[in-house]
Amino acid sequence: MPPSEAALSALLLRAEIEDWLLAEADLLDARRFRDWLGLLHPDVRVAMPIARNLAPDRLPAEERTQPGRDLMWVDEGYATLEQRVRQIETGIHWAEEPASRITRILAGIRVLEADEDRVLAGCRFVLHRNRLEDETDLLIGRRRDTLLRGAKGWRLLRREVLLDQSVLLAKNLTMFL
Amino acid sequence: MADALDYSGLVDLAAGTVDRAAFTDPGVFQAEQERLFTRVWLFLGHESQIPEPEDFFTSRMGTESVIVARDRDGQVHALLNSCTHRGMKVCRHDHGKAKVFTCPYHGWSFSNDGRLAGVPGALIGVPHFDKAYRGELRREDWGLSRAPRLEIYKGTIWASWDENAPDFLDYLGDMRLYLDYALDGRDGSPGGSRVVAGVQKWRVNCNWKFAPENFIGDMYHDISHRSVDLVGIGPAGGKGRRAAFRPRLAIGFPGRGHGVLGELPTTEPEPYNDAWALYPEVNDWYRVAHEARLAHFAGRPRVAMSVGTIFPNMSFHGRQPRTIVVAHPVSPTVTELWRWCLEDAAAPQAVNDAARVYFLRYSGPGGMTESDDMENWSYATAASLGPIARRRPYNYQMGMGHARPAPGLRDAVECGELTEENARIFHSRWADFLRGEPWAARVPHAAE
Numbered sequence: 001m002p003p004s005e006a007a008l009s010a011l012l013l014r015a016e017i018e019d020w021l022l023a024e025a026d027l028l029d030a031r032r033f034r035d036w037l038g039l040l041h042p043d044v045r046v047a048m049p050i051a052r053n054l055a056p057d058r059l060p061a062e063e064r065t066q067p068g069r070d071l072m073w074v075d076e077g078y079a080t081l082e083q084r085v086r087q088i089e090t091g092i093h094w095a096e097e098p099a100s101r102i103t104r105i106l107a108g109i110r111v112l113e114a115d116e117d118r119v120l121a122g123c124r125f126v127l128h129r130n131r132l133e134d135e136t137d138l139l140i141g142r143r144r145d146t147l148l149r150g151a152k153g154w155r156l157l158r159r160e161v162l163l164d165q166s167v168l169l170a171k172n173l174t175m176f177l
Numbered sequence: 178m179a180d181a182l183d184y185s186g187l188v189d190l191a192a193g194t195v196d197r198a199a200f201t202d203p204g205v206f207q208a209e210q211e212r213l214f215t216r217v218w219l220f221l222g223h224e225s226q227i228p229e230p231e232d233f234f235t236s237r238m239g240t241e242s243v244i245v246a247r248d249r250d251g252q253v254h255a256l257l258n259s260c261t262h263r264g265m266k267v268c269r270h271d272h273g274k275a276k277v278f279t280c281p282y283h284g285w286s287f288s289n290d291g292r293l294a295g296v297p298g299a300l301i302g303v304p305h306f307d308k309a310y311r312g313e314l315r316r317e318d319w320g321l322s323r324a325p326r327l328e329i330y331k332g333t334i335w336a337s338w339d340e341n342a343p344d345f346l347d348y349l350g351d352m353r354l355y356l357d358y359a360l361d362g363r364d365g366s367p368g369g370s371r372v373v374a375g376v377q378k379w380r381v382n383c384n385w386k387f388a389p390e391n392f393i394g395d396m397y398h399d400i401s402h403r404s405v406d407l408v409g410i411g412p413a414g415g416k417g418r419r420a421a422f423r424p425r426l427a428i429g430f431p432g433r434g435h436g437v438l439g440e441l442p443t444t445e446p447e448p449y450n451d452a453w454a455l456y457p458e459v460n461d462w463y464r465v466a467h468e469a470r471l472a473h474f475a476g477r478p479r480v481a482m483s484v485g486t487i488f489p490n491m492s493f494h495g496r497q498p499r500t501i502v503v504a505h506p507v508s509p510t511v512t513e514l515w516r517w518c519l520e521d522a523a524a525p526q527a528v529n530d531a532a533r534v535y536f537l538r539y540s541g542p543g544g545m546t547e548s549d550d551m552e553n554w555s556y557a558t559a560a561s562l563g564p565i566a567r568r569r570p571y572n573y574q575m576g577m578g579h580a581r582p583a584p585g586l587r588d589a590v591e592c593g594e595l596t597e598e599n600a601r602i603f604h605s606r607w608a609d610f611l612r613g614e615p616w617a618a619r620v621p622h623a624a625e
Contacts (some may be wrong), residue, residue: 048543050375052271071375071518071533073543080538086408087545093404093550132556166271167513168379171555172548 010111017121017147018109020154025104028176032084036176040078041148048074048161048177064162073163073173084176096173100131102175106143117149118157125161129175131167137170139163139177182208185608188258193577193597194570195604197561200384205611207511213489213610214239216339220503221245221255223517224332226272232464234272234288235462237505237513238336243324244268244278245334246289246297252282253329254297255336257322261300262283267321271286271376277301278321281530287321298323331368333501341616351586352435354442355428355482359495363466363521365473370499373518373533374530377541383554385490385512386607388504391550392484393436394427394599397575401553405545412453412497412535418546419452419496425483426591429599434489435605436599439482442585445473452497459531462524478585486599488606510558516541573597573604 003011027036049064049072067075085092105126113120127139146158161177184205187196198205221236222245235258241372242258244267256278257552258266268275274469279302286302298321303314324336333356337344347354362369391398399406402418409416423563424478449467453460470479486492490504499519504512520529539546560566576596583589585586592598609615 038530050377052375055273058273066376068530071373071516072537073377073541075534075537080410081536083408083410084545087404090407091551092403094401095548105571156343166378168542169376171379171381171424171542171551173543174548 010114013114013119014109014111017111017119017154020147021106021109021121021123021145024156025106027102031088031099033088033176036080037082037085039154039156040081041150041157042078044075044078044081044156044158045072046074046081046159046161046177048072048163048173051058051163051166053166067160071099074161076121081176083173088174093174095172100129100175102127102129104128112144119147119149119154121145121147125177127175127177129170139165139170143177180214180613183612184580185612187611188604188608189570190601191604192495193572193574193601195573196570197567199604199607200386200558200571201509201562201567203509206506209506210239212275212613213607214506216337216610216615218326218328218335218342218345218487219339220487220501220527221334221336222376223372223501224253224329224334227253231274231289232266232272234589235268235270235624236340237503238324240506242266244289244321244338246275248290248297249276249292250290252287252291252297253327253334254291255324255327255334256289256298257324259321260287260319261319280285285319296320296323331357332370333360340390343458348433348564349487350430350433350588352430352437352485352487353435354480355437355439355485355495356487356493358439358480358482359493359501359519359582362523363463364523365479366523369522370519371519371522372501373529373536377514377516379514379542380507381512381514381551381555382510383512383551383558384507384509385504386603387554387557388487388502388512388514389486389490389492390600390603391500391554393486393603394438394484395597396427396428396438396595397597398550398553402546404549408545410535410538410545412455412459412531414455418539418540419483421449424594424595427596427599427604428586428589428591429580430589431586431602433604434603435485435487436602437482437485438594439485439495440480441583441591442478442480444474444476444478453531456527456531459528459573462528469611486603488603489553489610494540497532498539499532499535500540502540510562512554526553526599536544573601577601 047067051064088096109123109126112122123143127136141163144160147154148157187199187607219238226234227247230249236243236245244256244258247253260267260280262285266278267278267280277286284304288299290300291297300319325340326337327336360370373617406417411419425438449464453463482495484494493501501517504514506515576592580590580598583591
């Protein structure tokens with residue numbers, strides 16, 4: 001039996017979103033931060049909650065802190081993301097000068113929800129950072145990204161980053177997640 | 178007679194130097210654990226983290242885990258998180274609710290409640306007590322170790338393992354005025370601050386002393402933050418990190434080890450500086466609070482400050498973003514930093530939201546300001562480890578011999594804005610503890 005129209009269009013959409021997310025990771029890995037800003041919706045929010053070690057009866061509700069209310073690792077919009085790009089562009093942001101080498105590996109990209117112009121995509125990530133001689137950080141976790149389709153293609157509206165660490169084992173978070 | 182743990186000679190006050198071994202040597206680190214962290218008052222957390230009876234959170238005192246638990250009667254206790262039988266952590270949760278902590282290894286259980294078992298932390302359950310121990314175990318001798326001294330000051334929880342430590346307010350001295358500035362309402366009302374839910378905890382490959390020394394009054398490291406100053410991230414808008422400040426001084430407390438960047442006590446009125454100009458509604462609230470604060474103090478002296486350190490490892494920002502950071506030692510070259518965000522319980526949501534958002538772009542590992550500190554502290558530590566590097570001590574000579582008594586404060590000195598006086602005071606106090614005679618060397622005075 002040939003695949004249905006719906007199955008084909010779901011497959012095509014997944015391929016399109018996968019390409020978009022990998023191309024975004026390429027821009028960041030290549031340190032093309034200005035170009036990357038162009039992929040963000042003006043109302044973008046990036047949120048990375050803090051994970052906690054709690055008794056089973058508090059999971060999953062309390063496991064991670066809540067954006068817009070609690071302390072987070074990251075909880076910010078376009079204005080702050082743009083300030084971070086400017087800070088790197090000063091050339092004297094010591095935490096990223098000399099520049100770190102960063103590779104983002106995305107796996108298991110799936111479309112979880114899709115409307116005509118809006119997609120919720122889930123993936124797993126490995127972010128590897130190597131800096132100066134021997135400083136290496138490995139951030140591993142899951143992401144949920146909401147993309148909106150506009151006149152210039154998909155734009156990132158929401159990014160939720162769930163990191164597999166409660167005590168952050170990297171000294172800072174100067175990379176874009 | 179000097180003993181094996183007396184490394185106090187590493188601090189040379191006459192020369193204005195500190196030997197790098199103080200920041201790198203495993204023996205020094207061990208001596209700090211034995212001599213300093215078992216005696217000082219340490220910050221554990223905030224009461225708003227355990228509002229109800231039987232609430233607890235886990236914290237640290239030096240390298241060791243402690244349970245900070247509120248008992249049925251509302252009393253707060255700090256219990257060492259190590260089973261008296263084989264040492265297993267009896268609690269591995271960051272926070273929660275419990276009457277009893279049961280060790281997952283052999284099942285000994287401990288009460289957090291003095292009413293149930295005589296003393297908080299008492300051993301109340303031993304599997305096979307009758308059959309295997311034949312009822313012969315003296316349970317009353319095997320409760321969890323409990324910090325004998327605990328003080329709650331305007332919501333902040335402090336403890337010491339040293340029964341002979343001076344009272345907490347005496348330990349603070351007039352540094353209390355500056356801590357009050359961080360903990361009081363913005364309108365000057367006493368207390369009224371709480372912490373935002375969640376604690377940022379992260380590891381940095383540096384010696385723990387870099388953090389308190391950074392916050393004790395080191396304006397000299399401003400170059401660290403030039404990139405963020407060029408961008409401008411303050412809620413007043415424009416360049417820089419925060420709104421303009423009246424001339425501030427490094428004010429230090431010799432014999433206590435604390436220090437602050439702040440203003441001397443003053444009764445002069447001061448106009449509001451539109452520190453939140455980017456958020457008109459929030460700015461209005463701060464303006465009203467500012468006027469109320471002036472009225473609250475009327476003719477009485479008041480102080481303001483930006484950053485300070487309470488010896489040895491608790492530092493705080495008193496102006497926005499109002500935060501507390503503790504540098505927990507892990508090893509000579511690894512530190513675990515914990516950051517809390519303070520907010521005003523009486524403020525509207527929009528005010529606290531703006532404060533939290535400002536915190537997140539300023540402080541912590543994701544903070545545009547703090548991330549550069551981490552780079553400096555970690556590579557300063559790494560580059561101090563080698564045998565040739567360790568031949569040269571760190572230089573703390575800035576402003577030596579120029580400190581003056583600070584008018585309006587007891588047992589305090591000031592030395593202008595750019596000075597290393599406060600770092601010298603910190604390391605001098607550190608040496609008192611490593612020498613093993615901290616309380617004898619203390620300048621006695623009781624705070625009002």
